[in-house]
Amino acid sequence: MLYLVGLGLADETDITVKGLEIVKKAERVYLEAYTSILLVDTAKLEEFYGRPVIVADREMVESSSDEILHNADKVDVAFLVVGDPFGATTHTDLVLRARELGIEMRNIPNASIMSAIGCTGLQLYSFGQTVSMVFFTETWKPSSYYDRIKQNAEHGLHTLVLLDIKVKEQSLENMARGRKIYEPPRYMTVAQCAEQMLETEAERKEGICGPESLAIGAARVGAIDQQLVVGTLEELTKVDLGKPLHSLVLLGTKTHELERDYIRRFAVDTATFDNIWKKHYEAKS
Amino acid sequence: MLYLVGLGLADETDITVKGLEIVKKAERVYLEAYTSILLVDTAKLEEFYGRPVIVADREMVESSSDEILHNADKVDVAFLVVGDPFGATTHTDLVLRARELGIEMRNIPNASIMSAIGCTGLQLYSFGQTVSMVFFTETWKPSSYYDRIKQNAEHGLHTLVLLDIKVKEQSLENMARGRKIYEPPRYMTVAQCAEQMLETEAERKEGICGPESLAIGAARVGAIDQQLVVGTLEELTKVDLGKPLHSLVLLGTKTHELERDYIRRFAVDTATFDNIWKKHYEAKS
DSSP states (O other): OEEEEEOBSSSGGGSBHHHHHHHHHOSEEEEEOSSOOOSSOHHHHHHHHTSOOEEEOHHHHHHOHHHHHTTTTTSOEEEEESBOTTSSSOOHHHHHHHHHTTOOEEEEOOOOHHHHGGGGSOOGGGBOOOEEEOOOOSSOOOOHHHHHHHHHHHTTOBEEEEEOEEOSOOOHHHHHTTOOOOOOOEEOOHHHHHHHHHHHHHHHOSSSSOTTOEEEEEESTTSTTOEEEEEEHHHHTTOOOOSSOEEEEEOOSOOOHHHHHHHGGGBSSHHHHHHHIIIIISOOO | OEEEEEOBSSSGGGSBHHHHHHHHHOSEEEEEOSSOOOSSOHHHHHHHHTSOOEEEOHHHHHHOHHHHHTTTTTSOEEEEESBOTTSSSOOHHHHHHHHHTTOOEEEEOOOOHHHHGGGGSOOGGGBOOOEEEOOOOSSOOOOHHHHHHHHHHHTTOBEEEEEOEEOSOOOHHHHHTTOOOOOOOEEOOHHHHHHHHHHHHHHHOSSSSOTTOEEEEEESTTSTTOEEEEEEHHHHTTOOOOSSOEEEEEOOSOOOHHHHHHHGGGBSSHHHHHHHIIIIISOOO
């Protein structure tokens, strides 16, 4: 049996009791370690599980999935995924390959940022499609996310923006020379994301994410040092929310006063918040 | 400290290790038991936790929240919520009241249907806003959900439809006479939901959820007997997915071939599925 086990968002104790039992008993345990990270390292997980864990990078999962699935029709193999196994990144190709090999699969759900973002106090019913934000480079500043935010904004919906992480990336030079030397990991911050959104807005000028747009920066959701901050995108370019992972929610205009009451205490500046809320966000219904 | 602890979706072992530790140590433990249910009863939970649990119905949470929060500035109180504490139903009013009383709060996230629905193999990035479907009556058939599905459909997005549950409801007669006699619980099925969607479509006629629209019925997500079935709404009116809880996803037309490959095996009828997929859903990009 192939078990896809969600690990939740923060540390080793965010696994479910059901998931932990499976991890303890499985013949082999893989940790998917390239689309998201826990806030603790693999050694900590191994200590908690009382067993070794094989770190699976993108190359392994995408090119050597048969190695992961080896024998899984006879023994139990656990594939651990930060968040929920079918959350922001789905592992449908692994499951499809398992099906081809006649291997059964069971999924152990857990918290995903795509629902845990409800901790901001915004109603999940009022979110449109989620978008992701990649690190811009000098020559590559994709703005397709802007179109999707615009679609959400047309109906007054909030948008969850998931921020890029780069782990085990090669520099162009090292890649060209075939050297397996990897750059240090990079995790996009709320400030960087706000900056890039303002950059796209300056180019597109459709009033979707300008300096007066309200957003919530969320850091380390589910951890004991979870942090939320509410401000205009302009304000958020100056906040420092500390260690990864960060996410951002761009507010839609279809708001509820309970949402305002909940988020107001996280405002960078309460006077600015009240002023902008009244101007652009106050529920008309 | 007030702890909001997510229980996940299926049974007592879906609580996280972190959540379980809190439940074991808390002075009082409440179970929110009116917006969703686990697939096991409270006695089972009490046995697993090794302690009593106080069942909190809507009346208690909405009118007697100070009873729940009593003393929570000095002792630990755990408030258990099926799914994620800030998932489909948020408990922001309880937290706001806690703030007024100077009580700190910590949130222990868990799987919510709003992200666990990714187990259908559909990409969560391609979902628009979530809607909920209430039981229609002879005189009350609200169709505001139809407008929201339409907004999603305009951009080709999938829609998660959460299905009504009625627990501890009084009949109109008992309510009028002030008799605290409650009706047996009711849980909407996928078939009932499909039926109601076709009913609204027949009235509105905008081609949003007609007999040829594809949808996925999901039952008992996360449980060992989880079940998925894919078909037209017409087909789904005839399926029996067994015990609660059920959810439904109406497919958008912005699809990926991996989605098709993943869901095809759950088709009520593969020939119909292939035919309709080709006609309306095949990715044009």
